[in-house]
Amino acid sequence: MSFLDLKNVTKIYPNGTKAVHETSLSVDEGEFMVFVGPSGCGKSTLLRMVAGLEDITEGDINLDGKLINEVDPSERDVAMVFQNYALYPHMNVYNNLAYGLKNRGIDKETIEQKVNDAAKLLQISDYLQRKPSMLSGGQRQRVAMGRAIVRNPKIFLFDEPLSNLDAKLRIQMRLEIKKLQQKVGVTSIFVTHDQVEAMTLADRLAVINNGIIEQLGTPIEIYDNPKSLFVAGFIGSPQMNFLDGNIKNKTLSAEGFEIKDIDSDFEGEVKLGIRPEHLSQSENSLINLKVDLVEQLGSDNLVYGHLKDKKDFCYRCPGNLTIEKGADLSLNIENNKYYIFDKSTGKRVN
């Protein structure tokens, strides 16, 4: 048995909404697990069930070999960082950190020691006497993390903690969270709807949609080998291009081009997925793109255009190529990196 074990966990709200469907998942000790999915997919509910803030309708949750279904949140030894930090507004930073320790009946000197250590680690020692309202967003974020670290819990739970920060700070805090987690080595679950955050932070990634884990794996596995249409569309930025197509006798015909000898026995209606970064310009072209718009990011250009039948399409090329609006590009798929999905079920077929 692994460190955290979810077995057929289901959440049905009193009004009948099924937020989480029989989900099973295990997280190893020290692992950084990320739940990623669109809003309302049940990822936060799943996290809150681990924390004990939501009742479990069915299934079991084991933490460190102990069934915790009925254990009170205060007894679970988990720490959580909330989206809006939920700092205690009437306490100064020191007491914010110390409160959980005080409730556990730890003596004053040990508390002081632990708070000071955590503050040092997070570089918030200078603000210990301040109230949360006197801190900036990034500092509050650190205090929230400090409150989690200081208790030395079995597991850290992060509920979209970066979404209230501005873009630059978000990237910085993302790095710090990752570093900190590696330093402290505590098992962590991080919930986010941002796929870049998910990819960069995760040891393993659970892509969740409609209360179901669509795919579980390392970020690279999921990027390279998406098992469903949803995962393919969700992971990767800019989004994967999807084209309608049809397979007959191992030949895929899409709008205006054909791919022969595909590695699939599937026959019928499909969606063909191609990542913008897996295209290149070449003579013997497969796809003809009429350029509508070019976004220059410096290192890369994102070229947005349409195919013959007005279908939107995106191509990512190196930033040193100059591409004019209105140009016609001939594109080829690099190394046969394309994905075919059954149109009716959304399952991968190649």
Add this chain to the structure above:
Amino acid sequence: MTRFITSSFSHLILLIGILIMVVPVWMIFASSTHTSSMINMNGLQMFLGDSFYENYLRVLLYQGGFFKEITALKMFFNSFIMATGVAILSVVTSLMAAYALVYYRIKYATLLFWIIFITILVPLELRIFPTYSVMAELNLVNSYFGLIVPISASAIATLFFRQFYKTVPDELLESAKLDGANTWRFFVDFLIPLSKTMIVAMLIFMFVFGYNQYLWPLLVTTSEQYWTVVMGLKMMSGSIVHRFAFVMMSMVPPILIIIVLQKYFIKGVFQDK
């Protein structure tokens, strides 16, 4: 120029308003510092006389009432006990009622709240006989307990605290839970400190409410030992200057409490966090 005229005009109206409010009070005060023969001969006075200490001291220590059992000093003491009791008890009960209504999983909590709220429409006067009979059965007539308890459930204070608790983010409770706080600790460590200013505001409010009670103390006390200041205003016998002095003194406690705590009062009523 026109601006000067309009602003002078509005100032004039304000000044007249202030005079209408202040002059009668001032006249009573000024008159209360004269001898009663002076008032009887010359009517109300606009300027201070020289009998201030004599009159006020006499009023404080005068044995009043039908049986000459009570002094004004004792009335102030009674009023203070009653007003403080009402203030503390009603704030404590409404804090806890609001906590239960907002944070406990009570079925029909909203309905319950509205039932509590409707009691605002039912004044004490309407339920005065049943309330009296309960107090009589419990043998609480002529006691501080009987003076305080029946008017110490405040729907208004419950409303204020409930609305405030509803603005406290749920994450705070969840975070506190994960930090090992039980329901009691959350109440004591979080809700009470967070609603500190509102508690002070409500204490003042309920103190003045308790202090101003007239009908209830009149009914529930038969012994002069339990007379309050507001009852005394009606019951005090004596010369006119002494009554004036008593009226003046009766205004002091509520004014004092508002002056001392007005900073909190304004914060608590007009600012919800």
